[in-house]
Amino acid sequence: MIGDNLAHAAAATLERVRSEAPLVHCITNNVVPNFTANALLAAGAAPAMVDIVGESGMFAEIASALLVNLGTPTPEQRGAILEAVEGASRAGTPWVLDPVAIGALPIRTHLAQQLAKRRPTVIRGNPSELLALAGSGTGGRGVDATDSPDAAAAAVDALALRTEAVIAASGEVDLITDGTTRIRVHGGSVLLTKVTGGGCALGSIIGAFVAARGEASVLAATAAAHAFYSVAAERAASESGGPGSFSVRFLDALASVTGEDVAAAGLLSTEPASA
Amino acid sequence: MIGDNLAHAAAATLERVRSEAPLVHCITNNVVPNFTANALLAAGAAPAMVDIVGESGMFAEIASALLVNLGTPTPEQRGAILEAVEGASRAGTPWVLDPVAIGALPIRTHLAQQLAKRRPTVIRGNPSELLALAGSGTGGRGVDATDSPDAAAAAVDALALRTEAVIAASGEVDLITDGTTRIRVHGGSVLLTKVTGGGCALGSIIGAFVAARGEASVLAATAAAHAFYSVAAERAASESGGPGSFSVRFLDALASVTGEDVAAAGLLSTEPASA
Amino acid sequence: MIGDNLAHAAAATLERVRSEAPLVHCITNNVVPNFTANALLAAGAAPAMVDIVGESGMFAEIASALLVNLGTPTPEQRGAILEAVEGASRAGTPWVLDPVAIGALPIRTHLAQQLAKRRPTVIRGNPSELLALAGSGTGGRGVDATDSPDAAAAAVDALALRTEAVIAASGEVDLITDGTTRIRVHGGSVLLTKVTGGGCALGSIIGAFVAARGEASVLAATAAAHAFYSVAAERAASESGGPGSFSVRFLDALASVTGEDVAAAGLLSTEPASA
Numbered sequence: 081m082i083g084d085n086l087a088h089a090a091a092a093t094l095e096r097v098r099s100e101a102p103l104v105h106c107i108t109n110n111v112v113p114n115f116t117a118n119a120l121l122a123a124g125a126a127p128a129m130v131d132i133v134g135e136s137g138m139f140a141e142i143a144s145a146l147l148v149n150l151g152t153p154t155p156e157q158r159g160a161i162l163e164a165v166e167g168a169s170r171a172g173t174p175w176v177l178d179p180v181a182i183g184a185l186p187i188r189t190h191l192a193q194q195l196a197k198r199r200p201t202v203i204r205g206n207p208s209e210l211l212a213l214a215g216s217g218t219g220g221r222g223v224d225a226t227d228s229p230d231a232a233a234a235a236v237d238a239l240a241l242r243t244e245a246v247i248a249a250s251g252e253v254d255l256i257t258d259g260t261t262r263i264r265v266h267g268g269s270v271l272l273t274k275v276t277g278g279g280c281a282l283g284s285i286i287g288a289f290v291a292a293r294g295e296a297s298v299l300a301a302t303a304a305a306h307a308f309y310s311v312a313a314e315r316a317a318s319e320s321g322g323p324g325s326f327s328v329r330f331l332d333a334l335a336s337v338t339g340e341d342v343a344a345a346g347l348l349s350t351e352p353a354s355a
Numbered sequence: 356m357i358g359d360n361l362a363h364a365a366a367a368t369l370e371r372v373r374s375e376a377p378l379v380h381c382i383t384n385n386v387v388p389n390f391t392a393n394a395l396l397a398a399g400a401a402p403a404m405v406d407i408v409g410e411s412g413m414f415a416e417i418a419s420a421l422l423v424n425l426g427t428p429t430p431e432q433r434g435a436i437l438e439a440v441e442g443a444s445r446a447g448t449p450w451v452l453d454p455v456a457i458g459a460l461p462i463r464t465h466l467a468q469q470l471a472k473r474r475p476t477v478i479r480g481n482p483s484e485l486l487a488l489a490g491s492g493t494g495g496r497g498v499d500a501t502d503s504p505d506a507a508a509a510a511v512d513a514l515a516l517r518t519e520a521v522i523a524a525s526g527e528v529d530l531i532t533d534g535t536t537r538i539r540v541h542g543g544s545v546l547l548t549k550v551t552g553g554g555c556a557l558g559s560i561i562g563a564f565v566a567a568r569g570e571a572s573v574l575a576a577t578a579a580a581h582a583f584y585s586v587a588a589e590r591a592a593s594e595s596g597g598p599g600s601f602s603v604r605f606l607d608a609l610a611s612v613t614g615e616d617v618a619a620a621g622l623l624s625t626e627p628a629s630a
Numbered sequence: 631m632i633g634d635n636l637a638h639a640a641a642a643t644l645e646r647v648r649s650e651a652p653l654v655h656c657i658t659n660n661v662v663p664n665f666t667a668n669a670l671l672a673a674g675a676a677p678a679m680v681d682i683v684g685e686s687g688m689f690a691e692i693a694s695a696l697l698v699n700l701g702t703p704t705p706e707q708r709g710a711i712l713e714a715v716e717g718a719s720r721a722g723t724p725w726v727l728d729p730v731a732i733g734a735l736p737i738r739t740h741l742a743q744q745l746a747k748r749r750p751t752v753i754r755g756n757p758s759e760l761l762a763l764a765g766s767g768t769g770g771r772g773v774d775a776t777d778s779p780d781a782a783a784a785a786v787d788a789l790a791l792r793t794e795a796v797i798a799a800s801g802e803v804d805l806i807t808d809g810t811t812r813i814r815v816h817g818g819s820v821l822l823t824k825v826t827g828g829g830c831a832l833g834s835i836i837g838a839f840v841a842a843r844g845e846a847s848v849l850a851a852t853a854a855a856h857a858f859y860s861v862a863a864e865r866a867a868s869e870s871g872g873p874g875s876f877s878v879r880f881l882d883a884l885a886s887v888t889g890e891d892v893a894a895a896g897l898l899s900t901e902p903a904s905a
Contacts, residue, residue: 111663111679113386117551122598127551128456129386132429135460142459154682154706156429181678184692185685274885276667276677323672324881331599335549388661392826397873402826403731404661407704410735417734431704606874610824 086263086348089296090304091339093289098124102144102291104284105173107131107161109151109180112277115327116147119281122334123308125288136160140167145287146175148195149280150188158191165198174201174290174298177245178283183212196243201290202302203239204248204283207232214239229255237262237353246298248286250279254306256299257353263303267347268310269317271326282309307347312337314345361538361623364571365579366614368564373399377419377566379559380448382406382436384426384455387552390602391422394556397609398583400563411435415442420562421450423470424555425463433466440473449476449565449573452520453558458487471518476565477577478514479523479558482507489514504530508537512628521573523561525554529581531574535628538578542622543585544592546601557584560609582622587612589620636813636898639846640854641889643839648674652694652841654834655723657681657711659701659730662827665877666697669831672884673858675838686710690717695837696725698745699830700738708741715748724751724840724848727795728833733762746793751840752852753789754798754833757782764789779805783812787903796848798836800829804856806849810903813853817860817897819867821876832859835884857897862887864895 103126108116117127130139133156140146146168148161168175177200179192192213196203203213207227214235229236229251236247240259248256254265272278286305293301315337316329378401383391392402405414408431415421421443423436443450452475454467467488471478478488482502489510504511504526511522515534523531529540547553561580568576590612591604653676658666667677680689683706690696696718698711718725727750729742742763746753753763757777764785779786779801786797790809798806804815822828836855843851865887866879 109679110385110660110681111667114389114551114664117386118598118602121549121551129384129427130456130460131385131427132462134462139460152679152681181680185680185689187682187684274671276664276671320882321879322882322885323668324878324885327668327881328599328603328878329596331602332595332597335597335599385660389664389826392661393873393877396824396826404659404702405731405735406660406702407737409737414735603874603878604871606877607872610872610874 086300086303086350087307087343087346089300090307090348091343093293093296093301093304094308094342095339096292096294097288100292101126102288103128104145104147104287104291105130105139105143105164106147106284107136107157107164108147108149108280111151112280115277116281116284118331119334120284120288122331123285123288127284131157131160133159133163137163137167140164140173141171143173144291146173147178147284147287148175149178149180149283150182150192151180151280153188153191165195169198174287176200176202176204176283176287178280179203179205179209179213180280182209200243200245201298202246202248202286203243204250204286206279207249207251210236210239210247210249229253233262234354246302248302248306250282256303256306258299260353261299262351262353263299264349264351265303265306265310265347267314267345269313271317271320271323272313274323275327275330285309303348307345308337308342310347311342311345361575361578361625362582362618362621364575365582365623366618368568368571368576368579369583369617370614371567371569372563375567376401377563378403379420379422379562379566380405380414380418380439381422381559382411382432382439383422383424383555386426387555390552391556391559393606394609395559395563397606398560398563402559406432406435408434408438412438412442415439415448416446418448419566421448422453422559422562423450424453424455424558425457425467426455426555428463428466440470444473449562451475451477451479451558451562453555454478454480454484454488455555457484475518475520476573477521477523477561478518479525479561481554482524482526485511485514485522485524504528509629521577523577523581525557531578531581532628533574536574537626537628538574539624539626540578540581540585540622542589542620544588546592546595546598547588549598550602550605560584578623582617582620583612585622586617586620636850636853636900637857637893637896639850640857640898641893643843643846643851643854644858644892645889646842646844647838650842651676652838653678654695654697654837654841655680655689655693655714656697656834657686657707657714658697658699658830661701662830665827666831666834668881669884670834670838672881673835673838677834681707681710683709683713687713687717690714690723691721693723694841696723697728697834697837698725699728699730699833700732700742701730701830703738703741715745719748724837726750726752726754726833726837726840728830729753729755729759729763730830732759750793750795751848752796752798752836753793754800754836756829757799757801760786760789760797760799779803784904796852798852798856800832806853806856807903808849811849812901812903813849814899814901815853815856815860815897817864817895819863821867821870821873822863824873825877825880835859853898857892857895858887860897861892861895
């Protein structure tokens with residue numbers, strides 16, 4: 081699929097998110113649930129933060145998509161995550177894994193390795209986190225990436241083939257791969273790295289797009305979510321006086337960016353994977 | 356009491372919130388504590404989030420009001436809730452129950468049923484949640500209401516009589532009842548449904564208004580909180596470019612709306628309950 | 631050091647925060663992690679919220695500074711705090727203790743007393759909290775201070791000598807002492823008290839400044855953090871229509887205030903301690 085067709089598919093997926101309002105079940109860290117829920121609402125999806133044992137499994141069965149973010153994995157959340165992934169598997173609910181800050185920190189690293197074997201639909205992270213999951217690299221410094229998507233490209237292609245997941249590496253240019261085809265997403269704004277939860281909320285938006293992908297592939301839907309996010313970030317950055325006002329304008333932009341805007345931005349390009 | 360008198364009583368209650376700065380003890384879900392605390396501060400009340408076992412009981416005794424919100428009820432919070440409700444009962448502290456997303460989710464549904472028997476002062480929720488508590492309806496889709504306040508009117512009247520609580524059902528027109536008299540609150544903004552925690556923070560504002568109600572009834576004070584909230588939402592919506600800026604302007608409006616503004620808005624009407 | 635020199639040292643410390651991007655490990659309450667992380671990012675530091683047992687100890691060893699905030703101390707966080715303080719001690723990581731709302735609440739009060747013996751680098755709080763830690767006073771009403779920094783001055787001087795920590799008492803004029811010398815920080819905005827987490831986020835900024843203090847003393851770096859915060863608050867207040875927009879503008883201002891701005895504001899004065 082050439083970039084232009086991809087862009088039109090992205091536009092269509094955004095419109096389906098708006099019309100279907102997919103219910104995105106989020107188990108996420110304690111820094112970002114508010115921003116994540118507001119991002120989903122702004123985009124037109126419906127958030128639900130259900131992260132306790134005894135409820136998360138059945139909820140993952142009825143949700144349109146599930147996000148598993150490992151940012152602050154308490155024992156209760158770890159139990160709820162395993163239960164939710166079971167539920168998602170039973171019901172065929174697509175799910176997104178965000179292995180926040182793995183590499184240096186042992187509990188989440190071990191959990192991420194386990195979860196990567198449970199057939200996540202998409203794994204997103206910064207290149208350092210993805211390299212840690214791939215078994216190379218040393219992990220970042222907390223949530224900071226110390227590697228670029230390009231440096232990680234071959235490793236994430238291989239990770240995609242091993243896990244059978246689409247892998248999305250965030251960076252100045254995002255790189256998304258299913259191990260066979262790579263899509264690059266240009267654009268965005270550096271201000272997004274100055275707002276906590278920018279990447280975490282993107283994980284939930286990916287969930288919404290994958291849920292509403294219709295006939296599109298998971299690869300294309302994941303790229304669409306990134307393109308939508310980048311267009312919104314550019315619009316917000318152009319109206320902002322700093323990271324505080326950027327964050328506010330970004331939520332406004334997630335609500336106002338249209339499929340047409342995404343298609344017109346032309347941020348997507350494809351190439352063969354290295355594998 | 357006719358609508359006009361109700362509006363003046365609402366204005367007076369807001370002024371008392373501002374002068375008395377009631378201390379509202381909140382046990383709430385992990386998505387909204389920040390927004391809830393900021394809403395209370397903006398309105399002129401004092402928030403305190405005390406949600407651990409060993410502290411919540413004694414704190415509920417000294418607080419002016421208690422909010423129990425079941426949005427993300429961890430085991431620790433469930434213990435803290437039971438302890439806090441004991442403390443509130445001992446001290447006569449008014450308390451508000453918000454049974455978020457009950458119906459489909461078993462742990463919170465069971466807990467809400469228990470708590471409804473412990474004489475909450477006010478129970479607030481969307482119609483689907485209140486129908487689930489009343490034993491009819493099937494619950495919403497997460498926090499989404501799938502029923503309207505009117506469809507739930509007779510059931511919430513009956514729930515008010517059974518629990519001896521004032522029941523507040525949020526919707527395009529809010530419906531508040533003590534089982535004998537209903538008050539409807541008009542106005543507000545649909546943007547409030549695009550900001551996570553809009554309803555959750557309202558629960559805390561109800562707590563502040565009930566604590567500062569003076570000679571007014573709990574029914575009138577609960578309606579006053581809704582009217583104040585609606586006036587602030589309308590003001591914020593008129594100045595907003597989307598859900599992000601609405602949320603910011605809404606906090607500004609909670610700080611700037613006066614009793615006179617609430618009285619002038621004339622959002623309140625009464626009618627007999629069905630029971 | 632006279633006020634003018636202090637102001638220049640403050641400017642230099644801010645510039646070092648911006649160039650070094652110290653990694654601030656935060657264990658904080660569930661109301662403010664988002665605001666805290668965004669404040670650190672805006673100031674130029676790097677936040678990491680690592681608050682589970684099994685990860686917090688090793689992370690405190692690699693972090694540039696550690697913040698321990700007792701606002702909502704769950705059992706898991708209490709374990710993570712003790713582990714992190716051990717790690718900080720092993721590695722010589724500077725750490726800041728914020729004993730939120732101690733006095734009336736037993737679990738956090740006991741924990742704060744324990745922690746005060748573990749050589750925190752800085753202890754910050756409102757005067758009521760610090761008096762409670764000093765063993766005098768009765769604690770505030772939740773997070774509200776019921777005492778002024780001046781009333782607490784002699785007690786906090788003595789607390790500094792006993793704990794060997796720099797003590798920072800927030801108020802209309804902030805008072806910072808090492809038991810020998812006091813620095814007062816003027817300026818700021820009352821709007822900061824209308825935003826939840828204003829004090830909590832300051833604790834994290836102190837951590838960043840102490841980590842990047844270079845040749846400056848901990849006393850001077852702590853005062854520098856306060857001066858930076860006050861200048862940003864004044865700038866934000868001048869552009870705000872209420873607490874919601876103030877909060878947004880404050881994050882913008884934390885990103886835009888320069889060392890020169892801090893030096894020019896001249897908010898710092900020194901005096902001998904009473905001890």
